[in-house]
Amino acid sequence: MPNETPNTRIEVWDAPTRLFHWSVVILIFISWLSADQGYMKVHLASGLTLLVLLLFRIGWGFAGATTARFSNFLHRPSSIFSYLKALVGGSKPLHAGHNPAGGLMVLLLLEVLLAQAVTGLFGNDGLKFSGPLALLVSADMSDRLTQIHSLIFNIILVLVWLHLVAIGFYFLVKGENLVGPMVTGKKHRAHVPEGVALVFTHPIVALALLLLSAACAAWILF
Amino acid sequence: MSDNTRATGYLPAWLYLALVALVTTLGIAIAMALRPAFANSVLEFLHLQATPQAARNSFYAVRVAPLFENHCISCHGERRQKAALRLDSYAFALRGGRHGTVIRAGDIKHSELMERITLPPSDDRAMPPEGKTPLSPDEIKVIRLWIGAGASPSIKVAAIKGAPRLVRDVAIPNFDLAQAMRQRATLAAEVDRLSRRYPGLLSYQSRNSADMELDASSRGAAFGDADLKAFAPVTSRLVRIDLSGTGITDASASLLAAMPALKALRLANTKTGDNLVAALVPLKSLKSLTETGTGATQASLASLRARGVTIYGDGDAK
Numbered sequence: 001m002p003n004e005t006p007n008t009r010i011e012v013w014d015a016p017t018r019l020f021h022w023s024v025v026i027l028i029f030i031s032w033l034s035a036d037q038g039y040m041k042v043h044l045a046s047g048l049t050l051l052v053l054l055l056f057r058i059g060w061g062f063a064g065a066t067t068a069r070f071s072n073f074l075h076r077p078s079s080i081f082s083y084l085k086a087l088v089g090g091s092k093p094l095h096a097g098h099n100p101a102g103g104l105m106v107l108l109l110l111e112v113l114l115a116q117a118v119t120g121l122f123g124n125d126g127l128k129f130s131g132p133l134a135l136l137v138s139a140d141m142s143d144r145l146t147q148i149h150s151l152i153f154n155i156i157l158v159l160v161w162l163h164l165v166a167i168g169f170y171f172l173v174k175g176e177n178l179v180g181p182m183v184t185g186k187k188h189r190a191h192v193p194e195g196v197a198l199v200f201t202h203p204i205v206a207l208a209l210l211l212l213s214a215a216c217a218a219w220i221l222f
Numbered sequence: 223m224s225d226n227t228r229a230t231g232y233l234p235a236w237l238y239l240a241l242v243a244l245v246t247t248l249g250i251a252i253a254m255a256l257r258p259a260f261a262n263s264v265l266e267f268l269h270l271q272a273t274p275q276a277a278r279n280s281f282y283a284v285r286v287a288p289l290f291e292n293h294c295i296s297c298h299g300e301r302r303q304k305a306a307l308r309l310d311s312y313a314f315a316l317r318g319g320r321h322g323t324v325i326r327a328g329d330i331k332h333s334e335l336m337e338r339i340t341l342p343p344s345d346d347r348a349m350p351p352e353g354k355t356p357l358s359p360d361e362i363k364v365i366r367l368w369i370g371a372g373a374s375p376s377i378k379v380a381a382i383k384g385a386p387r388l389v390r391d392v393a394i395p396n397f398d399l400a401q402a403m404r405q406r407a408t409l410a411a412e413v414d415r416l417s418r419r420y421p422g423l424l425s426y427q428s429r430n431s432a433d434m435e436l437d438a439s440s441r442g443a444a445f446g447d448a449d450l451k452a453f454a455p456v457t458s459r460l461v462r463i464d465l466s467g468t469g470i471t472d473a474s475a476s477l478l479a480a481m482p483a484l485k486a487l488r489l490a491n492t493k494t495g496d497n498l499v500a501a502l503v504p505l506k507s508l509k510s511l512t513e514t515g516t517g518a519t520q521a522s523l524a525s526l527r528a529r530g531v532t533i534y535g536d537g538d539a540k
């Protein structure tokens with residue numbers, strides 16, 4: 001566009017993707033705190049909400065805005081490797097949405113969080129609380145899944161730490177603020193490749209998908 | 223959808239990565255300071271600290287560990303670690319849990335474990351929690367004496383005076399009659415048919431059980447492989463079989479090998495041999511085999527013995 005300057009801001013993240021991101025941040029914290037303090041009803045509620053949001057995000061990966069789509073941010077391992085090589089080499093390949101390494105992180109987090117939510121459904125705390133689907137499996141299996149649930153939490157901690165390290169790397173080493181755009185949805189023109197055309201999906205689709213995800217979760221549980 | 227620009231950050235990459243390494247190390251150090259259990263597991267993993275072991279005949283092993291086993295490890299053991307606490311070994315018990323150490327050697331007053339097991343059952347923090355069997359006053363005294371004596375891994379039983387006498391629990395299994403009846407119902411038609419065809423050979427092990435015994439020894443050589451095959455529909459429930467003196471041969475090997483609940487098998491004076499013995503090796507429930515007067519050799523019986531099966535017989539080296 002002729003009137004654009006490097007300080008012009010361009011919308012790259014749609015509202016549903018941003019809301020999903022920050023909701024997951026809050027829900028992971030609530031889930032950890034509630035389990036740590038023994039508030040298992042709160043833990044159940046946050047876990048179920050997380051499950052609904054994850055189902056939504058999977059659907060949004062096919063129906064959402066360009067930058068929310070899996071096809072936009074999932075790359076071959078060779079592309080991810082080339083990207084990291086360029087990054088270490090001092091250049092900064094530009095991407096409107098997730099970069100290839102970030103895309104891999106999104107995929108890993110979605111998988112791990114989904115595994116966490118699902119194992120939680122079958123888990124128990126050994127006292128008075130059992131997940132809503134715990135009775136569908138044997139007590140031994142429920143215990144085993146509870147152990148896996150605890151183990152996955154440690155994997156989540158590692159992934160979250162890597163995520164934060166990457167954000168810090170972009171900000172302090174590459175001079176790009178990744179957090180701001182995930183709040184406002186907008187990136188500086190200078191951080192978006194030339195000629196990129198982003199397509200956004202109407203929010204009503206997101207709402208419908210969220211309701212569908214909630215219905216799916218309810219169907220699984222009841 | 224990508225382009226390239228030069229980096230314009232505040233720090234060189236090497237400095238940032240060094241800071242990350244520093245912050246990560248600091249984070250792990252803080253976690254180790256806040257969570258002694260985590261600290262101990264890290265130090266033991268890095269071989270910077272020896273894993274404490276209790277002596278076999280120590281007061282801990284003889285008196286304390288069985289109490290933890292009976293009352294605690296269902297929630298604080300290998301399968302489940304509530305509050306990240308394990309009490310299934312001396313090292314784990316001393317290591318503590320998410321909220322720190324629970325046993326302070328020699329300090330009964332500040333040992334959280336002592337506090338928890340002496341709280342009234344109505345207290346939310348009481349251990350074992352409501353619904354589980356609480357420790358008896360004698361059991362609490364045993365733990366108190368041990369912690370008071372330094373929670374030692376090696377102190378002998380005789381060295382701690384005043385401990386209540388050791389009472390050994392004899393577990394009497396609970397019989398679930400309704401469940402046994404339900405299990406019997408699934409095979410009732412087959413059992414009825416077999417009882418009419420082979421009167422007196424098949425019986426339930428007890429009034430409260432759906433497990434069955436087959437005793438064909440009275441039939442002698444008239445009872446052969448084809449007859450045993452007729453019992454195939456009930457193989458899942460057969461726990462004892464006496465085929466002494468019958469006409470069965472190694473041809474029944476595959477049928478006997480498909481009896482997962484079989485505990486005792488008598489084959490005395492039959493024409494069975496090594497092939498049948500070999501087929502029995504995978505049977506995990508099998509505890510005893512009587513093979514007097516059969517063709518089984520010591521070599522074939524060795525693999526059953528190695529599995530812990532008691533062999534009654536001569537193991538004829540023919």
